[in-house]
Amino acid sequence: MAPTPAPPPGAASDITRRRRPFSGWWRGLSPSRQDRLATLDPLASVLLFLAAIISAFWYLRNEEIVRETESIKRDAELTQQQIGLRLIQTQEQLTPIARDLATPGASPERFLEQAQAFSKDRAEIIQISWVGADRVPKAIHRATLYAPDPAVREERPGSQAPLAPLTARNGAAALAFDGARTTRLPTYSGAFVDDIGNAYFQLQMPLIDHGRFTGALVVEYSVDTLLRNFVPADVARRHMISVVDQYGSVLVSTVTRLPDAVGGREPLISDAPLTPALNGLMLRGQGYPTSKGLVGNTLFWMVVALSGLTVWMLFGTWRHVRHRARIQSALVQETNFRRAMENSMPTGMRAMDLDGRMTYVNAAFCQMTGFTEQELIGRLPPFPYWPPDRVEENGRFLQLELQGRSPSGGIEVKVMRKDGFVFDARMYVSPLIDPKGQQTGWMTSMTNITEAKRIRDQLSASHERFTTVLEGLDASVSVLSVQQGELLFTNRSYRLWFGGDARGHALLTGGAAPAEFIPGAEDDVDQLSGLPTHELTEVGTSPREVFVESLQKWFDVRSRYLQWTDGRLAQMLIATDISARRRAEEQAAMQAEKAQVTSRLVTMGEMASSVAHELNQPLTAITNYCNGMVSRVKAGSISQDDLVAALQKTARQAERAGQIIHRIRSFVKRSEPQRQPAQAQQIVEDAVDLAGIELRRRQVAIHTYVAQRLPTLSCDPILIEQVLLNLLKNAAEAIDSAGLPSARRHIELSVVPRFAQEEGDVIEFSVTDMGPGIKEEVLGRLYEAFFSTKAEGLGIGLSLCRSIIESHRGRMRAQNLYNGHHIVGCRFAFTLPVDIAARHEAAGSGEDTGSTVSPNPTVTST
Structure with a gap:
C-alpha cells in the first residue's frame, strides 16, 4: 500500500483562515503593512462617524416630515368623517x-x-x-x-x-x-x-x-x-383645512392666505374626498415642517469642523508612523524571512530543553494542536495536547526522548487538539546542538498521519447521510382539474412542501399549461381516494426534472391524465425529491476522477523497476560517450567530425531518456477529463509505448492491428490509453505468472470498426492473450470494486476501466477462448461509439486515419 500522503503546505493555515477570515488575513500581512492599515482605522472611524451624523440628521428630518404628513392625513380624515357623518345624517x-x-x-x-x-x-x-x-x-x-x-x-x-x-x-x-x-x-x-x-x-x-x-x-x-362648523377646533389650530374642486382650485379654507405671502418651504399636503358626496370636491390638509434643513444646522457644521480637525491630526500621525516603518524595515525583512521559512514547513516542529520544557514551536505545530505559541512555550509535562487517558504512555515516550533512546523510525502517539479532537501523529526526535557544539535540548518533528483516514471517514459519513436521505424520502402526489384549475387531491408530502393551494402543482409542471389529452376508457379510478388503480407505465407518464427555487430542491416529476370521480379531466403529478441524487452524482464524478489518477499512479508504481531499467540504458550510453570523448580530447586523438558524431549520439540517447520521462509524466499527470478529437492510431501507439517496458521485462510479444480510415473519436485520449495499458499489463502478468512457453507468450491488440444492434456504429478495441484464462466464478465479479485475484491487487483497475468506457457511452466485456473444453486464452474488448456521418466523410476523403502498427510480433525482454 502506498504511504499516506503528507498534507499540502499551508493546509492548516488555510483551514484557520477559512474559520477566522479576518484574523487570518490580518496575520498574513507584513508588520509595516499592518501599521499602515492601523493608521487608516481612525481615519475610517472619523469618516464613518461623520457619515453617521449626516445620516442621523437626514433620518430625523425625514422622520419629522413623515410624522407631520401622517398628522395632516389624520386631521384630513377626521374632518372627512365629521362632514361625511353630518351629510349622511341630513340625508337620512x-x-x-x-x-x-x-x-x-x-x-x-x-x-x-x-x-x-x-x-x-x-x-x-x-x-x-x-x-x-x-x-x-x-x-x-x-x-x-x-x-x-x-x-x-x-x-x-x-x-x-x-x-x-x-x-x-x-x-x-x-x-x-x-x-x-x-x-x-x-x-x-x-x-x-x-x-x-x-x-x-x-x-x-x-x-x-x-x-x-x-x-x-x-x-x-x-x-x-360646512367647513367652518364641522372642522374640529384642535384640527384647525394644527393645520390648514381647505376644500378644493376637481381642478385643484381652493374654494374655502380655514386660513386665509395673503396673495403675496409665499413661503420658502414646500408645504405638506394630504387630500381626502368629500364623502358621501363624491362630487369632485376634496378636503385638503396642509402643513409645513418645523425644523431647519441639514445645511442650516449649527451642530452639523460643528461636527464637520471637529471631524476635519481629527482627520488632519490623523494625517500627521500617519506620517510619523511611516517614518518609523522605514527605520524598522531592515529588521522586519529579516524577521519575515526567517518566519516565512518556519511557517512554510508542513511538519510541526517542537524544541525542548534538557528538562523537558518547551522552548519553541512553529506555526504548523500550533495548527496541528490548536494551541497558540503563548500557550505552549514554557510548559512542562504533562503537555496540554496529551489525551487524558494516555498521559502515562506519553510520559514514558517523553522520558525515552530526553534520554536519547527514541527509536530512529519515530514514535506513533495520540495527540489531542485544543477542541478535544484526537488524531494520530508520528514524532521524530533529534538532539539540538548549539554553535559551540553542546547539546541544549531536543528537537522534535511531528507529522499528522490521520489525514487519509479522516478523508475516508468523511466520505463514509457523507455516504451514510446520503443513504439515510434516500431511504426517508416521500413522493409528493397532487391531482389538479384541467378545466377549472382546482386542486382535487394532495398528500402529506405535497402539503408539507407546498401548502394546500395549487401553486405548488404549477411549480412542478414548470408553469406550462396541461396539454390536450383524451382519457381512455380503461382509466380505472378508485372512488375513495381519487387515484388511479392501474400501474403508471412508461406510456402513461411524462417524466421531467424540475427545480423549485423556493425549496431549493430538484424533483423528478411524472404526470398522467385521468378521469376524476365526478367525470372531470384531471392531471396527476408524482414528484420525488432527487436533490440528494444530484449531489451524489457530482460527488461520484469527483471520486471517479481521483480514482483514475490513483490507478495511473499505481500502474506506474508497479512498473517502477522496468522504467528504471529502461532509463538506465540511455543514461549509461550517455556516460560512456562522455567519458570516451573526455579521454580522447585529453589525449588529442579525436577529430572534429568524430567529436560531432559522438555528441550527436549522446544527444539521441538523452532525447530517448527525455521521451520516456515525458510519456510517464503525461500519463500520471492529473487533469480534468476532457473530450477532444482523437485518433485510435495515436492512442494505440502511446499505450503500446508505455506498456512495452513491462512487456519486454516479462518477455511477452505484442501484435497490433489498427484498421485504416477509422473515423475520429470524441474522447479523453489519456483515459482510453489508461484502459488499454491496464488490459495489456493484466494480460502480460497473467502470461508471466502462468509460466507459459515462448509460443504462447504473446498478446494481440486489434482496433476495428463494428456495427452492433444495440450500440450502432462503434470502434472495437480488443486485447487477446494466450494465458490461462479466467475462472467461471470470477467472470461474474470482475468489475466489482475492490475485488482482485492478485495477492497485492487493489481491485480498482477493471472497475475503473469499465466506468471510463461507460462514461464514453461504450461497452466492455471479457470472455475466455476455448479449444474444445480447454481454455487457451482470454479476450477483453471494449467499444466506443462514433458518428457514422464522420466515418463516411473520412472514407470519402481518402484520409488514412489508422494503419497497421506492426505486422510482425515485437518481443521485448529485460
Whole structure:
C-alpha cells in the first residue's frame, strides 16, 4: 500500500483562515503593512462617524416630515368623517320628507313647515326646494340668514337654487337632477360659485310615487359653513383645512392666505374626498415642517469642523508612523524571512530543553494542536495536547526522548487538539546542538498521519447521510382539474412542501399549461381516494426534472391524465425529491476522477523497476560517450567530425531518456477529463509505448492491428490509453505468472470498426492473450470494486476501466477462448461509439486515419 500522503503546505493555515477570515488575513500581512492599515482605522472611524451624523440628521428630518404628513392625513380624515357623518345624517332625515312629498296629498304649506323645522338647526343648509318633474319649483324655503331678495337672485342666477341651475343646460344642478331621475337615488351636484365667490353644492333626492318619478327634493349646502362648523377646533389650530374642486382650485379654507405671502418651504399636503358626496370636491390638509434643513444646522457644521480637525491630526500621525516603518524595515525583512521559512514547513516542529520544557514551536505545530505559541512555550509535562487517558504512555515516550533512546523510525502517539479532537501523529526526535557544539535540548518533528483516514471517514459519513436521505424520502402526489384549475387531491408530502393551494402543482409542471389529452376508457379510478388503480407505465407518464427555487430542491416529476370521480379531466403529478441524487452524482464524478489518477499512479508504481531499467540504458550510453570523448580530447586523438558524431549520439540517447520521462509524466499527470478529437492510431501507439517496458521485462510479444480510415473519436485520449495499458499489463502478468512457453507468450491488440444492434456504429478495441484464462466464478465479479485475484491487487483497475468506457457511452466485456473444453486464452474488448456521418466523410476523403502498427510480433525482454 502506498504511504499516506503528507498534507499540502499551508493546509492548516488555510483551514484557520477559512474559520477566522479576518484574523487570518490580518496575520498574513507584513508588520509595516499592518501599521499602515492601523493608521487608516481612525481615519475610517472619523469618516464613518461623520457619515453617521449626516445620516442621523437626514433620518430625523425625514422622520419629522413623515410624522407631520401622517398628522395632516389624520386631521384630513377626521374632518372627512365629521362632514361625511353630518351629510349622511341630513340625508337620512330628509328621507321621510321626500316620502311625504311623493304622495298625492302633499301640499306646499306642509312642505314649508317641515322644511323650516328641518333647517332650523342646520346652518349649512341655505334653502330647501320642492321641484316637480318638469323642473318647475313648487315650493322654496330659504334659510333665515339668506334674505330672499328677488332682484339680487335674478342678477345672480348661479345662486338661485334650484330654478336657474335646473334649467341651465349642462349646469351642475341640471346634471344632478338628471342623475337623480335616472338612478332614482339621492344625487349630489358639482360645486358652483356665485358672483362674490361663495361655493355651494346641492343634494337632490328623487320623489317616487308607485315607481313614477314626480320630482325632486333639492337641498342647497354652503361649503364655507360646512367647513367652518364641522372642522374640529384642535384640527384647525394644527393645520390648514381647505376644500378644493376637481381642478385643484381652493374654494374655502380655514386660513386665509395673503396673495403675496409665499413661503420658502414646500408645504405638506394630504387630500381626502368629500364623502358621501363624491362630487369632485376634496378636503385638503396642509402643513409645513418645523425644523431647519441639514445645511442650516449649527451642530452639523460643528461636527464637520471637529471631524476635519481629527482627520488632519490623523494625517500627521500617519506620517510619523511611516517614518518609523522605514527605520524598522531592515529588521522586519529579516524577521519575515526567517518566519516565512518556519511557517512554510508542513511538519510541526517542537524544541525542548534538557528538562523537558518547551522552548519553541512553529506555526504548523500550533495548527496541528490548536494551541497558540503563548500557550505552549514554557510548559512542562504533562503537555496540554496529551489525551487524558494516555498521559502515562506519553510520559514514558517523553522520558525515552530526553534520554536519547527514541527509536530512529519515530514514535506513533495520540495527540489531542485544543477542541478535544484526537488524531494520530508520528514524532521524530533529534538532539539540538548549539554553535559551540553542546547539546541544549531536543528537537522534535511531528507529522499528522490521520489525514487519509479522516478523508475516508468523511466520505463514509457523507455516504451514510446520503443513504439515510434516500431511504426517508416521500413522493409528493397532487391531482389538479384541467378545466377549472382546482386542486382535487394532495398528500402529506405535497402539503408539507407546498401548502394546500395549487401553486405548488404549477411549480412542478414548470408553469406550462396541461396539454390536450383524451382519457381512455380503461382509466380505472378508485372512488375513495381519487387515484388511479392501474400501474403508471412508461406510456402513461411524462417524466421531467424540475427545480423549485423556493425549496431549493430538484424533483423528478411524472404526470398522467385521468378521469376524476365526478367525470372531470384531471392531471396527476408524482414528484420525488432527487436533490440528494444530484449531489451524489457530482460527488461520484469527483471520486471517479481521483480514482483514475490513483490507478495511473499505481500502474506506474508497479512498473517502477522496468522504467528504471529502461532509463538506465540511455543514461549509461550517455556516460560512456562522455567519458570516451573526455579521454580522447585529453589525449588529442579525436577529430572534429568524430567529436560531432559522438555528441550527436549522446544527444539521441538523452532525447530517448527525455521521451520516456515525458510519456510517464503525461500519463500520471492529473487533469480534468476532457473530450477532444482523437485518433485510435495515436492512442494505440502511446499505450503500446508505455506498456512495452513491462512487456519486454516479462518477455511477452505484442501484435497490433489498427484498421485504416477509422473515423475520429470524441474522447479523453489519456483515459482510453489508461484502459488499454491496464488490459495489456493484466494480460502480460497473467502470461508471466502462468509460466507459459515462448509460443504462447504473446498478446494481440486489434482496433476495428463494428456495427452492433444495440450500440450502432462503434470502434472495437480488443486485447487477446494466450494465458490461462479466467475462472467461471470470477467472470461474474470482475468489475466489482475492490475485488482482485492478485495477492497485492487493489481491485480498482477493471472497475475503473469499465466506468471510463461507460462514461464514453461504450461497452466492455471479457470472455475466455476455448479449444474444445480447454481454455487457451482470454479476450477483453471494449467499444466506443462514433458518428457514422464522420466515418463516411473520412472514407470519402481518402484520409488514412489508422494503419497497421506492426505486422510482425515485437518481443521485448529485460
